[in-house]
Amino acid sequence: MVEVSDAELAAARERWQQERAERPVPVSVRFEAASARVIVDFTNGACFMFPARALEGLQSATAEQLAEVELLGETGLHWESLDIDYAISGLMNGIFGSRSFMEAQRKGGQSRSVAKAAASRVNGAKGGRPRKVP
Template sequence: MQLMTIIEAEARMQERREGGYAVSARYDRRRGRVVVRLSTGVELTFPASLAQGLAGADPDALSRIEISPSGLGLHWPALDADLSVPDLLQGVFGTRSWMAAQLGARGGRARSDAKTSAARANGRKGGRPKRASG
């Protein structure tokens, strides 16, 4: 694997900053939301409960937000939680595995007419069939 030179790394960071970088960040206790103001003038607001490491956290801990020197990262020292500003702009609120687990949990709770009918039909048959030991 080839290592990136400092010049290449700086160019890559500059590309990522073109979409905007954080100039301020705060936690709005009243609304339970993180508010990030970007260099472009855009204000990004999201519920803390949506982000990995922030859900269920104490409001005092959520209020202490550090912005990385590049403006591309947010860090909550009391929670040891980090989020990427470019990822937040794309709707990514955690790692891939964490996001997949969140989506899977939501899908399992989903209700549809087909799912309800199948559950009722299985119930009339005595429930879910037992696994065959093998």
């Protein structure tokens, strides 16, 4: 077992306080029903928001359930009645669920229906998408 002196412990606490003061820390979270978004506010005045129903497990949640969101320490979000937790850093990196959930969400716009293929051919016959003018 490693012995840590009181002075070493105090120095470590001081380093932690300095590091914490230099980075934004979440101070509040809320669900905004009008936009159906979860908003996380930080100590530096910044905020991060995302569509609540884009998260795995929250797609069919009621507005009342979504409004139960709370901070889980300084690193996570928690919905008690739904038993769902998410890391804020993961959400900020675009991780809204498991790998299979994320893959299914990505494929949503890539469907190959007969109607979509026909519309694409008609659009192509018209010259396709207009070129961007610089």
